Amino acid sequence: MREELFLGIDIGSVSTNVVLIDKKGEVIESIYLRTQGKPIEILQKALGTLYEKYGDRLKIKGVGTTGSGRHLASLVVGADIVKNEITAHAKSAIFFVPDVRTIIEIGGQDSKIILIKDRIVIDFAMNTICAAGTGSFLDRQAERLNIPIEKFGEIAIKSQNPVRIAGRCAVFAESDMIHKQQLGHPCEDILFGLCLALARNYLANLAKGKRLESPILFQGGVAANIAMKKAFEELLGIQIIVPKYYNVMGAIGIALLAKERTKGLITKFRGFENIHRCKFETKGFECRDCSNYCEVVSFYNNGNLVARWGDKCQKYSSNRNYHIENSKNL
Amino acid sequence: MRKITFPHMGNLFIIGKALFEELGFEVVIPPYNNKSALEIGKRLSPEFICLPFKLNMGNFIQAIEMGANTIVIFGGCGPCRFGYYGALEKEILKDLGYDVEMIVIEPLFYGFRNFLERVSKIFARKNIASVLKRVYRLAKKVDGIEKKVHFLRPREMVKGSVDKIYEKFRNEAIKVFGIDQMERLVDTTNVLLDNLYIVNEKVRKIGIVGEIYTIIDSFSSLNIEKILGEMGCEVERNLYISQWIDTHLIYPIFKREDPIVKRYSKDVMPVLIGGHARETISYAKYYATQKYDGILHIFPLTCMPEIIAKSVLNGIRNQINIPVLHVVIDEVDSDVGIKTRLEAFLDLIEARSEKFERGVISWD
Numbered sequence: 001m002r003e004e005l006f007l008g009i010d011i012g013s014v015s016t017n018v019v020l021i022d023k024k025g026e027v028i029e030s031i032y033l034r035t036q037g038k039p040i041e042i043l044q045k046a047l048g049t050l051y052e053k054y055g056d057r058l059k060i061k062g063v064g065t066t067g068s069g070r071h072l073a074s075l076v077v078g079a080d081i082v083k084n085e086i087t088a089h090a091k092s093a094i095f096f097v098p099d100v101r102t103i104i105e106i107g108g109q110d111s112k113i114i115l116i117k118d119r120i121v122i123d124f125a126m127n128t129i130c131a132a133g134t135g136s137f138l139d140r141q142a143e144r145l146n147i148p149i150e151k152f153g154e155i156a157i158k159s160q161n162p163v164r165i166a167g168r169c170a171v172f173a174e175s176d177m178i179h180k181q182q183l184g185h186p187c188e189d190i191l192f193g194l195c196l197a198l199a200r201n202y203l204a205n206l207a208k209g210k211r212l213e214s215p216i217l218f219q220g221g222v223a224a225n226i227a228m229k230k231a232f233e234e235l236l237g238i239q240i241i242v243p244k245y246y247n248v249m250g251a252i253g254i255a256l257l258a259k260e261r262t263k264g265l266i267t268k269f270r271g272f273e274n275i276h277r278c279k280f281e282t283k284g285f286e287c288r289d290c291s292n293y294c295e296v297v298s299f300y301n302n303g304n305l306v307a308r309w310g311d312k313c314q315k316y317s318s319n320r321n322y323h324i325e326n327s328k329n330l
Numbered sequence: 331m332r333k334i335t336f337p338h339m340g341n342l343f344i345i346g347k348a349l350f351e352e353l354g355f356e357v358v359i360p361p362y363n364n365k366s367a368l369e370i371g372k373r374l375s376p377e378f379i380c381l382p383f384k385l386n387m388g389n390f391i392q393a394i395e396m397g398a399n400t401i402v403i404f405g406g407c408g409p410c411r412f413g414y415y416g417a418l419e420k421e422i423l424k425d426l427g428y429d430v431e432m433i434v435i436e437p438l439f440y441g442f443r444n445f446l447e448r449v450s451k452i453f454a455r456k457n458i459a460s461v462l463k464r465v466y467r468l469a470k471k472v473d474g475i476e477k478k479v480h481f482l483r484p485r486e487m488v489k490g491s492v493d494k495i496y497e498k499f500r501n502e503a504i505k506v507f508g509i510d511q512m513e514r515l516v517d518t519t520n521v522l523l524d525n526l527y528i529v530n531e532k533v534r535k536i537g538i539v540g541e542i543y544t545i546i547d548s549f550s551s552l553n554i555e556k557i558l559g560e561m562g563c564e565v566e567r568n569l570y571i572s573q574w575i576d577t578h579l580i581y582p583i584f585k586r587e588d589p590i591v592k593r594y595s596k597d598v599m600p601v602l603i604g605g606h607a608r609e610t611i612s613y614a615k616y617y618a619t620q621k622y623d624g625i626l627h628i629f630p631l632t633c634m635p636e637i638i639a640k641s642v643l644n645g646i647r648n649q650i651n652i653p654v655l656h657v658v659i660d661e662v663d664s665d666v667g668i669k670t671r672l673e674a675f676l677d678l679i680e681a682r683s684e685k686f687e688r689g690v691i692s693w694d
Contacts, residue, residue, distance in 0.1 A: 068666060068670070083673070083677075084669075084670045084671075084673040084674045084677070085670065086670070086671075086673075086674035086677075087673070087674055087677045110667075118685065120678075120681040120682060120684075120685055121674075121677070121678045121681060122653075122678070122682065123653070123678075124674060124675075124678065125656075126667075126670070126671055208644075209641060209644035209645070210644075291361040291362055291364035291365075291366070291367075292362075292364055292365070293364065293365045293366070312553065313497065314490055314493075
């Protein structure tokens with residue numbers, strides 16, 4: 001399998017996804033791991049798994065990173081393209097369903113709506129302040145009820161009589177749920193009530209004033225929950241499509257973008273062995289030189305300072321050696 | 331001896347400082363809006379008040395610690411909370427036991443006498459007219475610098491050079507005294523900016539509209555203008571401090587109105603609903619006719635007028651046919667979320683304009 005492959009990496013708040021696609025866009029391999037607050041380690045682990053499986057047969061022609069950890073990931077792997085997750089999600093959705101009009105994407109910490117027309121993004125919105133309608137919240141509630149998150153949808157979909165839960169705010173939703181549970185409502189009714197509440201919150205928060213045209217794709221980690229799909233379908237009255245690779249769509253999108261970007265160019269990818277061998281480290285400190293109190297992060301590769309960011313004045317990020325001694329002491 | 335202070339809002343401190351110093355007062359400028367000011371503000375303010383209030387409180391406490399004993403702020407009218415800022419802030423400071431005088435200057439809507447009465451407390455000096463005139467000229471000049479910075483940022487040859495000059499200007503402004511010195515500083519800064527090397531790259535033009543504080547004060551909007559500049563966008567916004575003086579202090583005297591607001595708000599929002607909702611809508615429509623690539627609508631969480639403006643903009647988007655990104659600001663420390671949205675917004679603009687060249691595109 002020494003053909004040309006492209007690597008897409010999506011580091012989100014909750015999951016880290018890595019995909020390998022070939023020239024035609026076929027997905028060769030996809031890995032979905034929990035980030036667990038350690039993006040670099042998990043990324044190294046994911047790439048290590050790929051390398052163990054395929055070894056030297058892998059010939060990477062291009063790499064792209066996306067997700068909230070995209071800049072960090074690009075330093076680790078040497079990315080050819082670094083792009084936001086909205087563009088990446090739209091790219092892969094259009095690739096799989098060319099006439100897609102609406103994308104509902106719910107991830108671990110944020111949710112998005114993307115409207116598409118004639119294969120271009122015409123409008124989008126991301127949740128602003130509240131994270132009530134996202135995967136982490138479902139995760140937490142499942143944990144509280146002692147239900148594995150994988151079983152959440154299965155159980156909830158059995159509900160005949162969903163209870164009504166206020167989904168406006170995660171804290172209120174939780175206390176609402178506890179009330180209903182103490183009143184004796186069955187578990188599946190509470191779970192499906194929660195799904196409906198989240199879907200309502202999503203539609204009121206993100207989709208307000210926007211026309212949701214079909215075909216609608218539902219992607220992101222939460223799309224694994226069949227009850228969420230059903231909740232959206234009930235509220236919208238339209239069939240919703242969950243694509244095959246729903247949980248790694250961002251990674252596929254960025255791999256496709258990397259493929260476009262590296263056409264005729266040599267990749268900046270640093271190689272699996274290199275990445276595996278290196279020891280990456282980050283250190284943070286609060287700069288007290290002015291009233292901004294920026295939190296500066298330094299990124300080290302095998303003990304060498306590679307990059308710095310977080311400072312508003314660019315004193316550190318533009319000059320890597322600036323105050324290097326000082327920062328060590330902090 | 332009066333030691334005057336006032337809240338921060340972008341470069342307002344430059345103008346206010348020059349004015350009060352010229353009138354013979356000592357002026358205390360608190361540190362620029364910063365994290366600790368916000369922390370103080372959060373602790374002392376009602377929980378669901380908008381962000382500017384919290385920053386104001388932070389500024390006041392920091393200024394009082396530096397020795398200020400008189401606070402001057404503007405009032406307002408219309409159904410926006412800003413009108414109650416002064417009264418509420420006064421009560422909070424009183425409860426905390428601070429011995430400060432608070433002078434709330436109401437706009438001219440409430441009659442000239444009320445205005446004069448309050449103003450006379452601080453304007454106890456002759457030749458006020460000429461001082462005010464010179465301050466007004468200074469305000470125009472300071473805003474001119476900001477506009478120039480917006481123009482140069484995406485075009486600078488050496489990245490970061492514009493901001494280096496601009497930051498230096500802001501830091502120097504705290505040290506100089508009076509209008510004359512301030513004007514000289516503005517002039518030298520202008521020369522420095524004019525002599526920068528620029529490259530003629532293709533830049534995108536973004537119009538910024540929204541709530542006045544969050545669009546003028548770069549700390550509260552997480553430096554959104556700078557981020558856009560670095561991404562290769564020239565920004566223009568609908569509100570500057572001198573413009574605020576025009577619309578709130580000068581136009582009412584002559585019973586005039588901002589011509590753009592008058593022209594573009596007629597059909598969608600003929601009456602004032604408070605805050606700057608009318609300005610937001612009018613200028614969004616105006617920018618759409620001026621071949622801008624996109625509009626950024628910024629407002630603090632729970633801002634009533636701007637929430638209405640948002641719905642109106644959504645309702646007329648087929649009419650104005652320009653992408654609009656709404657950004658809600660609250661106590662968020664990290665700019666990662668904003669960068670993600672802006673990046674995606676620029677991708678959208680890029681793809682749209684390519685499509686535009688091949689034919690017209692509509693929303694539905």
